[in-house]
């Protein structure tokens with residue numbers, strides 16, 4: 001469906017041109033004085049300069065013309081030359097009826113659907129998901145769903161960190177724990193076991209232990225009163241272990257069969273767990289690829305960069321200059337190979353781009369990661385374009401997000417100062433919501449548990465998405481789970497409330513068929529209609545700007561408008577049947593729009609709460 005603002009603009013255009021003014025002045029915007037009007041046009045002021053007339057005279061002429069049409073119930077010219085507009089009630093009602101009749105609620109599909117790769121999630125295999133990965137998953141899922149709702153071919157890739165030193169650390173820690181395993185027997189020639197030599201909980205213990213082992217801190221030991229002699233010993237052991245881990249990583253990367261077998265086990269066990277965790281977040285990926293998949297492309301891409309004269313040696317490393325004359329600050333070259341010959345994070349991302357080009361020929365790329373990775377992505381995008389791995393005008397965007405902080409304003413930690421694991425965070429929220437639901441004691445414990453999960457996820461996601469992504473925000477569980485204010489639960493509560501009215505209406509023997517929406521009977525009803533009408537506009541803008549917070553703001557406004565309307569309208573006791581049907585139709589439409597929005601944000605509403 002055409003957007004309301006576009007329709008108004010068309011009407012304005014014909015009025016402007018009929019009065020002899022260029023149509024470029026006929027711009028319609030939402031009113032910034034809702035007490036006076038619903039929409040406005042400020043074009044007479046600009047036209048005044050071009051035509052050397054008084055703005056108010058132009059506004060008056062245009063208004064005269066507009067009054068000949070049927071779109072507005074009010075059009076006024078006000079000093080110095082504003083055109084204030086109110087939509088005709090029948091027109092607004094008509095728009096509602098069209099939205100209600102359209103299964104896409106008036107949202108148009110993109111004329112030219114694009115293939116867009118969304119790189120988000122970015123979990124690191126064998127390391128537990130922590131809150132740092134939460135934002136990438138939550139924001140990325142929403143961006144992907146927005147694009148999909150608009151008809152684009154969105155390809156979500158989790159892009160696992162599955163090729164780094166953590167693999168060598170795990171292998172060596174496993175050797176220390178279970179030296180009898182065939183993977184560590186150099187003379188073993190049989191087939192390696194199909195079953196993994198660890199469970200997920202062991203794996204989750206193996207990595208942090210190994211990581212600590214490799215990073216012995218003499219200072220900490222000193223504080224604990226460990227003798228210097230002992231410290232020297234521990235330090236040497238730590239160094240030796242770290243060296244083994246590096247070596248194991250190198251051997252794995254060279255394709256050493258026993259380590260490759262372990263790697264597959266790590267991947268399988270870890271992926272199964274990640275799928276479960278992402279699933280709990282209502283996040284799912286089309287592709288479960290990772291940095292390891294890029295490795296096959298790296299030798300050729302490095303050669304290519306050398307052959308094109310783009311890569312050169314600098315202090316033993318191989319680098320590509322990416323600075324451009326228009327840069328406001330100096331950007332360092334992109335290192336594509338370290339002096340020891342190892343590839344890096346950037347090289348992996350370049351290899352991944354080559355693979356994606358080959359597999360999907362995308363029209364655009366969107367990466368969602370911590371904003372501290374901005375330089376990395378600038379470097380990668382520039383090298384990819386310079387080298388021709390993608391076309392020079394490829395749309396490559398980086399959506400960098402800020403940090404989730406605790407109430408103390410510092411990065412969110414557990415009570416004892418550790419990194420909070422995502423599943424614990426989710427469990428905490430669910431528990432808090434459960435307590436809140438049980439306070440009312442209207443549902444059974446089992447239902448409350450299920451509802452708490454649904455509401456908890458909404459609280460968590462909305463708490464995150466309602467902030468502009470690039471900003472840091474404070475994780476405030478009490479605020480997030482509140483049923484009042486700008487929160488996930490408040491919006492869900494609105495949906496649940498509408499569902500309950502619709503149920504009661506049906507229980508009274510009425511059906512939800514042929515619900516023709518009539519012109520608004522009150523200011524509050526009109527405001528609700530105009531808010532509903534913004535849906536297609538909001539979704540398109542939010543996607544174009546990759547700004548889920550705009551959808552959050554919209555559903556909050558819409559919920560408020562519904563609640564204001566509902567507050568002074570007695571729907572269920574209304575005796576005029578046609579009027580009642582109209583209201584039922586309108587609130588059902590409000591619910592459908594809210595539902596479509598939360599679906600795009602990646603959460604759902606329960607039946608009751």
Ligand code: ARG
Pocket residue numbers: 119121122123124159160161349367368369
């Ligand atoms: N695994 C990375 C991390 O934990 C994030 C990956 C982001 N995506 C990318 N293509 N580099 O920091």
